[in-house]
Every structure is written in structure tokens, then in C-alpha cells.
Amino acid sequence: MKYWKYMIFAVCVLVAISLPKFLGVYPLQMLNIIFIYMALAVSWDMLLRSGQMSLGVAGFCGIGGYTTVLCTINLGLNPLVSILIGALLAGLIALLVGYAVLHLRLLYFAIVTLAVTEIFRILVRNFDITGGPEGIILPNAIFKGDAAGTYWLMLAIAVFTIILSWVFQKTRIHFALTSTANDEIVAASSGLNIFKYLVIVFVITSAIQGMVGGAYAQIYGFVTPESSFSVNFVLLPVTMVLLGGSNSTWGPVIGAVLLSVIAEALKLVIPYGHLLVYGIIMIVAILWLPGGIYGIFKKIGAKAHN
Amino acid sequence: MALLKTTNLTRQFGGLAALSDVSMEINEKEVVGVIGPNGAGKSTFTNVIAGLYLPTSGKIEFKGRDISMTLAHERCHLGIARTFQLMRPLHGLNMLENIMMGGLFGKGHSLKVARNNAMEICQFMALEKVERPISAMTALEIKKMEIARALATEPSLLFLDEVMAGLNKDETMEMIETVRKINGQGMTIIIIEHVMRVIRELTHRVIVLEWGKVLCEGLYEDVSADQRVITAYLGEESEC
Amino acid sequence: MINSIVNKFRQRNFVLGFVAVLVIFVLLGIYKPYVLIEGIQRSSLYALIALPMALLLGVVGIINLAHGDFMMLGAYFAYFMNVQLGMDPLVAVVPALIVFFIFGMISYYITFKHVIGAPELNQLLLGFGLSLVLGQAVNIIATNQPRKLSLDYVSSSMKIGDFQFGTYEFIYVAAAILVLVGLQLFLKKTRTGQAALAVGQNPRGAKVVGININWIYLIVFAISVAIIGAIGPIFGTRNTIFPEVGLAYTLKSFALIAVAGIGSLTGVLWVSLILGLSECLVLSSLEYAKWSDIIFFALIIGVIMYRSHQRQVK
Numbered sequence: 001m002k003y004w005k006y007m008i009f010a011v012c013v014l015v016a017i018s019l020p021k022f023l024g025v026y027p028l029q030m031l032n033i034i035f036i037y038m039a040l041a042v043s044w045d046m047l048l049r050s051g052q053m054s055l056g057v058a059g060f061c062g063i064g065g066y067t068t069v070l071c072t073i074n075l076g077l078n079p080l081v082s083i084l085i086g087a088l089l090a091g092l093i094a095l096l097v098g099y100a101v102l103h104l105r106l107l108y109f110a111i112v113t114l115a116v117t118e119i120f121r122i123l124v125r126n127f128d129i130t131g132g133p134e135g136i137i138l139p140n141a142i143f144k145g146d147a148a149g150t151y152w153l154m155l156a157i158a159v160f161t162i163i164l165s166w167v168f169q170k171t172r173i174h175f176a177l178t179s180t181a182n183d184e185i186v187a188a189s190s191g192l193n194i195f196k197y198l199v200i201v202f203v204i205t206s207a208i209q210g211m212v213g214g215a216y217a218q219i220y221g222f223v224t225p226e227s228s229f230s231v232n233f234v235l236l237p238v239t240m241v242l243l244g245g246s247n248s249t250w251g252p253v254i255g256a257v258l259l260s261v262i263a264e265a266l267k268l269v270i271p272y273g274h275l276l277v278y279g280i281i282m283i284v285a286i287l288w289l290p291g292g293i294y295g296i297f298k299k300i301g302a303k304a305h306n
Numbered sequence: 307m308a309l310l311k312t313t314n315l316t317r318q319f320g321g322l323a324a325l326s327d328v329s330m331e332i333n334e335k336e337v338v339g340v341i342g343p344n345g346a347g348k349s350t351f352t353n354v355i356a357g358l359y360l361p362t363s364g365k366i367e368f369k370g371r372d373i374s375m376t377l378a379h380e381r382c383h384l385g386i387a388r389t390f391q392l393m394r395p396l397h398g399l400n401m402l403e404n405i406m407m408g409g410l411f412g413k414g415h416s417l418k419v420a421r422n423n424a425m426e427i428c429q430f431m432a433l434e435k436v437e438r439p440i441s442a443m444t445a446l447e448i449k450k451m452e453i454a455r456a457l458a459t460e461p462s463l464l465f466l467d468e469v470m471a472g473l474n475k476d477e478t479m480e481m482i483e484t485v486r487k488i489n490g491q492g493m494t495i496i497i498i499e500h501v502m503r504v505i506r507e508l509t510h511r512v513i514v515l516e517w518g519k520v521l522c523e524g525l526y527e528d529v530s531a532d533q534r535v536i537t538a539y540l541g542e543e544s545e546c
Numbered sequence: 547m548i549n550s551i552v553n554k555f556r557q558r559n560f561v562l563g564f565v566a567v568l569v570i571f572v573l574l575g576i577y578k579p580y581v582l583i584e585g586i587q588r589s590s591l592y593a594l595i596a597l598p599m600a601l602l603l604g605v606v607g608i609i610n611l612a613h614g615d616f617m618m619l620g621a622y623f624a625y626f627m628n629v630q631l632g633m634d635p636l637v638a639v640v641p642a643l644i645v646f647f648i649f650g651m652i653s654y655y656i657t658f659k660h661v662i663g664a665p666e667l668n669q670l671l672l673g674f675g676l677s678l679v680l681g682q683a684v685n686i687i688a689t690n691q692p693r694k695l696s697l698d699y700v701s702s703s704m705k706i707g708d709f710q711f712g713t714y715e716f717i718y719v720a721a722a723i724l725v726l727v728g729l730q731l732f733l734k735k736t737r738t739g740q741a742a743l744a745v746g747q748n749p750r751g752a753k754v755v756g757i758n759i760n761w762i763y764l765i766v767f768a769i770s771v772a773i774i775g776a777i778g779p780i781f782g783t784r785n786t787i788f789p790e791v792g793l794a795y796t797l798k799s800f801a802l803i804a805v806a807g808i809g810s811l812t813g814v815l816w817v818s819l820i821l822g823l824s825e826c827l828v829l830s831s832l833e834y835a836k837w838s839d840i841i842f843f844a845l846i847i848g849v850i851m852y853r854s855h856q857r858q859v860k
Binding site for chain 1: 609657660661665666667668670671672674675676677678679680681682683685686689690797800801804836837839840843844846847850851853
């Protein structure tokens with residue numbers, strides 16, 4: 001069996017856990033960013049495997065972020081607990097939205113998820129309890145801003161997401177999502193309740209996005225309508241998945257690492273308009289690189305195997 | 307008691323009735339052929355029974371239960387399985403995984419049970435090298451795989467929608483044997499087919515559709531001699 | 547055309563809807579006349595922008611998520627023509643039509659041509675990427691500083707009694723009707739238009755009967771981009787422009803089309819009226835003005851939910 005794969009993963013995780021012993025604050029912060037987008041990219045890809053695309057990543061991040069901050073400030077809850085509550089609420093909203101619209105596909109679904117993002121952005125901007133346009137500032141960042149603590153938190157979320165993505169690939173969910181993406185009529189005729197699986201996967205991935213948004217808010221210690229619902233939360237994961245390779249766990253991971261590094265460099269080279277490069281990456285990936293970078297690796301691997 | 311019974315089954319698309327007032331009964335362990343010229347409503351009939359379209363009016367009873375308004379996957383759970391006129395393999399899965407779909411979702415088996423059952427069905431259907439991707443399979447193998455996928459749902463009624471189309475003579479013979487074997491295990495089968503020899507060799511009874519209506523039904527020999535059926539087919543040919 | 551209108555009046559639902567709209571007009575006209583006027587103007591702008599997308603999506607089934615960004619480009623085109631050459635933006639509509647027709651062809655060749663027949667998801671992602679590229683390219687070239695042309699004729703107004711309203715915005719109404727009639731004529735009276743309808747219904751069948759479907763996709767895409775590009779200058783005369791200005795209009799256009807039913811060009815006009823009037827009504831009250839955007843999103847979600855439900859019971 002392919003136990004070596006899990007061994008490598010375990011070793012990587014152990015090394016990653018020990019990194020704060022060796023690295024300074026800046027590299028750790030950089031890694032935090034990578035983990036944030038890695039979790040978002042992998043979770044976005046998990047739903048994409050069914051052929052459906054959510055443009056609500058930013059929305060669920062924002063919902064998670066605002067919920068966790070409100071829970072900490074108004075209810076005095078432990079930040080970690082409030083992150084979980086943020087994830088739960090994001091999942092709950094995804095359940096309502098998914099239940100209402102997942103009989104429709106693709107563009108309709110994508111647009112509704114985008115509309116949900118906008119509605120929540122407007123809501124938090126207009127309500128007093130959410131601090132209006134200025135947002136809310138937490139008195140303390142999580143772990144009092146300790147770099148190692150926040151690093152471990154983000155690492156845990158990223159690893160959790162990756163393991164969940166594996167579970168998706170190793171269980172009946174893999175069959176359900178692949179068949180839905182391939183041919184819904186065949187899937188339904190084979191007894192698959194497509195709607196049920198789409199809702200389940202949408203809820204789970206949205207909850208992860210809510211959790212990431214919550215952790216983000218706790219780490220940086222504030223939420224605002226613009227930063228918490230930032231379009232980057234949907235733009236970057238999408239680009240990462242397309243660049244790294246969709247329909248896999250490792251594709252989005254590779255994409256997240258690569259693009260986060262590229263993004264840092266690009267911000268210095270083209271301060272305004274570095275998003276242009278993301279657009280070009282997306283177009284190139286769709287037209288000429290359908291499997292992404294991971295797809296190239298797999299092809300080379302298959303050739304070597306033969 | 308009839309396994310499947312339709313009463314005045316009608317399905318309209320826009321103003322056009324693709325199926326109108328179709329009443330028929332299918333008994334257990336029977337092999338029934340449904341024939342008719344192109345556009346007679348054979349495919350619509352399959353799709354309405356399999357739950358892809360809901361009927362505009364009329365009633366479908368299966369095992370004595372009214373299933374007119376149930377959805378496709380629910381009908382699969384009840385025991386109606388089908389293949390498709392055009393080959394529809396799931397390209398993202400390999401041969402065995404395609405067949406496992408039926409056990410996993412039709413019967414709710416675990417991965418392990420579904421896999422074992424799929425292996426058994428592969429053996430029954432004489433499908434080899436089961437871990438192959440779809441791209442490495444021949445048309446005959448894909449057709450067999452689709453039947454296997456339907457069988458994996460452990461149905462009591464199996465629809466075969468033009469499974470012989472595009473096969474050569476030897477392949478057709480092989481397929482006829484396979485279908486006979488499936489029926490030998492007690493399966494009720496409805497065959498929709500253009501190849502008349504298949505109908506003659508396999509079916510106990512034939513139902514002829516024309517313009518969405520039942521034209522006549524009976525034994526193959528009687529039906530094929532019926533003047534109305536000949537006109538229906540010849541009429542179609544002369545139009546071509 | 548008159549026949550089809552007469553036929554429509556024979557349908558009960560249509561008459562009911564027509565009467566309802568008339569009643570709303572009259573009531574609104576008495577209650578808040580400026581809301582009625584502004585609402586009609588705003589609706590026409592929405593309809594105007596949505597129509598080229600309705601053509602592309604409704605007739606040949608291509609979804610172009612960079613729709614609003616082509617309009618943004620058109621607006622910048624007019625802006626720089628005005629600043630550099632002193633050309634009036636309304637005159638710039640003519641060169642914009644030509645420039646964007648060619649630009650649409652090029653964009654199609656580079657991008658959308660390769661995803662025709664591929665899963666719809668690829669079209670969406672491609673449009674998403676293209677939108678980003680167009681917006682960010684403008685961001686780099688022209689910076690993201692908001693720009694506005696100062697033209698004196700756009701603030702022309704009229705007074706009836708003691709009630710004053712802007713008249714320039716009626717250009718949206720005229721343009722929307724012009725585009726609608728033009729598109730209808732194109733689809734009904736030209737061979738290309740008829741072929742486009744055929745391709746939309748059944749690409750394979752159209753190919754069999756000898757229609758060059760690649761050419762049709764190309765032409766319809768280019769026409770759609772040409773029109774939206776030429777709407778840019780009109781949009782730019784009255785509105786502040788910045789690189790992301792088009793995004794909201796892509797969304798609104800799609801929402802209008804989804805509500806009207808994909809394929810219905812006149813439907814877009816009616817739905818725009820409802821959206822524009824309700825937005826203006828909410829905007830007119832100071833207390834609730836900040837909620838006006840919610841109306842639009844609630845409309846999208848409500849209608850899509852309704853469609854989802856319909857699909858379920860089909």
C-alpha cells in the first residue's frame with residue numbers, strides 16, 4: 001500500500017510544528033498567510049469537484065470573522081471557541097442558502113453565493129452592533145499576538161482541511177462528487193441523491209471558510225466590512241487552485257505556496273495592479289494547463305511509470 | 307400482480323405530447339420489447355418511468371405503489387434501473403468504480419461491499435481488467451459496464467435502452483446471450499430496440515409505440531405481421 | 547412585430563402584468579413624481595447594459611463575466627478621447643462601436659473560442675480571469691483614481707410646475723429602446739441573426755445544415771462586445787469611472803436576465819423597470835437609503851430561489 005505517502009505527510013507536519021523554534025517572526029507570518037490561503041484553496045476545490053463553484057468564499061470568511069469577534073467581545077468567549085462558533089454560523093448560513101438554491105447550477109449558484117457575500121457586507125456596514133463602516137477592533141489579538149501560537153493555530157486549520165480533503169477523496173463522497181460533475185443524469189439513475197451531497201459539501205466547505213475567516217480576524221485583531229469580506233479571499237484561492245491543479249488535494253496546496261510567494265514579490269514589483277498577473281494565470285491555466293502544475297507532475301509520473 | 311403498471315401516462319413538452327395515454331402492464335420475470343419508429347416516444351417512455359421527467363398526467367405504479375411523483379434516485383432505490391441510449395460512462399471514475407456507483411448509492415452499501423459486489427457482477431458480465439480507465443475500454447465493454455452499473459443497484463426492473471446499437475454481429479450475439487443470462491436470474495427486463503432480431507430472440511411480448519401512443523401489443527410474430535405496424539415503419543422509411 | 551404585440555395582449559398574465567405596471571406608474575407619479583422619472587432613467591440604464599449580455603447568453607449561450615469590464619473600457623476610451631482629442635463622448639460612441647467590435651473579435655479568438663463546448667464552468671472561470679485582466683490593466687495604465695468628465699449638457703433639466711428633473715438621462719431610455727429594437731431586427735431580419743438563433747437552439751444541427759457555427763459565435767460575441775463597449779461612453783458622460791466600475795453591472799445584468807428568463811430580450815426591459823423603480827423609491831427616503839443595494843441582492847436571491855423551487859417540482 002501507499003503508506004509512504006502518509007509517512008511523508010506526517011514528517012512534514014512534524015517539521016512544520018517545530019518550525020517556530022528556528023524561524024523569526026516575519027517568516028512565520030508569511031507562513032500564516034500561506035496556510036490561510038491553503039485552507040481556502042483546498043476547501044474551494046472540494047466543492048469544485050462536484051462541478052459547482054462558490055464565489056461566496058469571502059462572504060463566509062467575513063461571516064466567520066464578524067461572528068468570532070462579536071462572540072469574544074460581547075459574550076466574553078474564549079477566542080478558540082468563538083472561532084468554532086463562527087465556523088458553525090457560516091455552515092448554518094450555507095445550509096439555508098444551499099437548501100434554497102442548490103437545485104440550480106453553476107452560474108445561478110455562483111451568483112447567489114456572491115450575492116450572499118454582498119448582503120452580509122451591507123448588513124455589517126449598516127448595523128451598529130457590527131461597528132458600521134469602521135468595523136470592530138479586538139482589545140487583544142489571539143494568544144496576545146504570540147507568533148508561534150498563531151502559527152500553530154493556522155497550521156492546525158490547514159492540516160485539518162487537507163485531511164478532510166483526503167477523506168473526501170477516499171470515501172463515497174468522491175464517487176458522489178465525481179459522478180455529479182461528470183453526468184448528473186447517470187448519477188441520479190444510479191441512486192445518488194445529488195442535492196443532498198451538494199448541500200453537505202457546500203456546508204462543510206463553507207464552515208471551513210468561516211473558520212479561516214474567524215482565525216484571520218482573531219490573529220489580526222480587527223474586522224471591517226472591506227477587509228473581512230475582501231475580494232482577495234475568493235480571487236486568490238481560485239487562482240491558486242487553477243494554477244496548482246483542481247480536483248486534487250495537492251494541486252491547491254502547491255498553488256497556495258507558489259502564489260503566496262509570487263504575490264509577495266509582485267506587490268513590490270507592481271504595487272498597483274498586481275492582480276493582473278492572477279487574471280493572466282487564470283486564463284492561461286484554463287486554456288492551456290487544465291490539470292495545473294500538479295497535473296504536469298502526474299503526467300510525468302505516469303510516463304516514468306510506464 | 308403486475309410489477310409495473312402505467313395508467314393513461316402522458317408527458318407533454320410545450321404543447322407537444324411525446325407520450326399520450328399510455329397504459330400497459332409489465333409482469334414479473336417478463337422480457338418486454340418496446341419498439342416504434344423514431345420519435346414514437348420510446349425514450350420519453352423510459353425517461354418518465356425512470357423518473358428523469360415527471361408525467362404531465364397519468365399514473366405509474368411499481369410493485370403496487372404509486373411512484374408517479376418520485377424522483378429519479380428514489381426510483382432507483384425502489385428497484386428501477388436503466389442504461390442509456392448513448393453511452394454515458396463516468397469519465398472521472400474507472401470501470402470498477404463506475405459499477406460501484408450502483409451499490410454505493412442505489413443500495414447504500416459500504417465501499418467494501420460495493421466493491422465486492424461490483425467484482426462479482428464483472429465476473430458475471432465477463433468484464434476483465436476492472437481497474438482500467440474508461441479511455442482504455444471498447445464500446446462493447448462500456449455498454450456492458452453500463453448494464454453492470456445498472457445491475458449493481460440490485461433492481462427488480464431493468465430498462466435496456468438500445469444497448470445493441472453500434473455493435474457488430476458477433477458483439478450483438480454476445481450481448482443477447484448476456485441479456486438472456488440476466489433474465490435467467492429472474493430479472494424483469496424492458497428492451498427498447500431498433501434491431502428486430504434482438505426483439506425476436508429475446509422478448510416474450512412486444513409493445514409498439516407510435517406518436518406517443520400504444521399502437522398495439524402482443525407476441526413478436528403477431529405484431530410484426532400487423533398491418534398497422536408495417537405501415538408505421540414503412541411510412542417512416544418513405545419519408546426518409 | 548405588431549402582430550406579436552397584439553398576440554401578447556391576448557394572454558391574461560401579460561395583460562395583468564401590464565395593468566399592474568401602469569397602476570404602479572400612476573400611483574408613483576402622484577406620490578413621488580421624481581422617483582418615477584429617476585426610476586425610469588435608472589431602469590433604462592440597467593436594461594441598456596443588460597441587453598448585450600442577454601443577446602450573448604440568451605441566444606448563443608455564452609456567459610461573459612467580463613461584460614461590465616468591456617463597458618468600463620468603453621468609458622475610459624471615451625474619457626481619453628475627450629481629454630486628449632476633445633472628442634465629445636457621445637460622438638465617441640461611433641468609433642467605440644468599431645474599436646470594440648474588433649477588440650471583441652480578438653478577445654474571442656484568444657479566449658472564449660477555446661471553451662465553446664467545454665464545461666460551462668470553464669467559461670465562468672475564463673470570464674472571471676478576463677474581467678480581472680481588463681480591470682487591472684486599466685488600473686496599471688490609468689491608475690485607480692476615479693475620473694469624471696465635466697460636460698455642461700448632462701446637467702440639463704426641466705421644470706414642470708415646481709417639480710424639477712434632469713432631462714439628459716432620458717438618453718438612456720432612447721438608447722435602451724434603440725438597442726432593443728436593433729437586436730430584435732438583427733435576430734429576426736438578418737440571415738446571421740437567424741443563424742445565431744439556430745446555433746443557440748442546436749449547435750450540432752446548425753452545423754449539419756451548413757451554418758458556420760464558429761463564425762456565428764465570433765460575430766455574436768463581437769456584436770455584444772461592440773454594443774457594450776459603445777455603451778461605455780454614454781455611461782461615462784454622467785458617472786464617475788474607475789477600474790472596477792463594471793463589476794456591479796455584470797452582476798446586475800445577469801440578475802436581470804435570470805429574472806426575465808434567459809432568452810427574453812423584452813423581459814429584460816420590464817424587470818429593469820421593477821428594479822430601477824424600487825431602488826429609487828428606497829433611495830428617496832433618507833432613512834432607508836443605505837439599504838437600497840440590499841433590494842437588488844434580495845431580488846436575485848428571491849428569484850433564483852423561486853426558479854430553484856420550480857426546477858425541483860418540474
